[in-house]
Amino acid sequence: MTTTLPPKAGRHCQGVLNPIHSTLYFSPDLDREFGALGFTDANAMRLAARSAPLGAVGPGPVAATFYNYNPELLARHLPAVWETASPAAVLDARLRTADATLRRLLGEETIASPELAEAAGLALEAAAACTPHARPLYAANADLPVPEEPHLAYWHAATLLREHRGDGHLAALLAAGLDPVEALVSHTATGKGMAPRWVLGTRGWGRSDWEAARERLRGRGILDADGELTESGARLRAELEETTDRLDTAPYEHLGAAGVARLTELGRGLLITAAGAGAFPADLLGKG
Template structure:
């Protein structure tokens, strides 16, 4: 049941976390820090919990970005701001975005406080050995305001899951571009969007496609073979399993309750059109009934 909960909760917390990438308040916050362009803001705000790290560290942690994409942003971003100021700016941006989307009554509601406390408990239970981004976010101070406490807890859980996903990809011998080709072939994300935003050229993408064809995972028309679909399903299942501990510790009933509380928050973000179609996270914007936990 823990694996099912891990998938159900991810589908609900990913849209809320993604405000830090797609909400206009986040873009304005990065601009106000003096950061130059979307990608410098993205890398600085997301990597800020790690401290003033350099490009190779972030390239390793984030996994799917071409090193040149990261190197154009870091460490230059730390000439314009500090990790501490970036952390403050991202919370301020999320504060503004959540107040706009959910309204003053929503952020001050009992449901928001309940969700924040449940999510924080789950985030504290996240096993972070070998999970750099999860550990760095888990170590941050507990925000006083419930909606910010909720967002930070969900961010810890999201990065915890992402760290586990990278470990699964490495274990399957799937490099950054091969992982994205597999994801796109499974229909989770748009191939062109993935390749261009992660700054890989067509030659690298085609080489990854050929490598997957040689393994018998990709057909000539770019679709997954039966073996490739099985590998994709195994990667997702193992990612869910690696992300299950916080929900097992929280307990099935409490996790299902959190899923219910997050449901309208996630739908509001998706309905607002902030998360683009074919997004790299693989969010479809669907009703996700197939992963609804028992009692949810």
């Protein structure tokens, strides 16, 4: 597809929307809402929250759609989580969590603002051009009703756009020949991924898995002896993002250059507000 957008415009737009969805996974409101359902394990809560749109699935579909989680972690919690609460109950709790989280992070004045309503409308318009084929997580979320309140509609649209891009990114990872841990290690090496302790704690891999993946990447010339990306490795990660951009062009082409620029502007402001209110741990990103 020939793009009429400025270079990386869709990527930059999605980059300020994606974290709004992710505030859910670091929110104390998630622990409260899911604790009320009977969940006691943090990983079980987060796995249930993201996979609930797929239905009462087992570890196989989640391993396929999440890509970089340890199958042993998934098998420990799935399908057992659905004995604690049904997918429908989890989805209701997820939306309550998003409501409480965004109200706390953004404040009631922003929640009621015309700018947030405008951002929600633009994000939903972009998401209207997403397509379901070969995009299971996007498609599952697209089957859910759009919430009426603007801040929840914005969160829902951010979720759709996040999962649409993410589903395409998995195809790029497969084409690049990166297995789940290699994908995590090489992303962290860019300085833009989660720090190793967060990756290991949430994805279920051990330090030995991490080091083995680093050795494989060194053998391929992707990492150097110090674990930094080589020139070849940096080029590979850049190509991955470019491929993902190409597979994720439709929503932003549909919205148009002016709409993408405005949504990016509004989304950046909302993200700055949320981050400033403590949406994410200070040590979440980085190589250390």
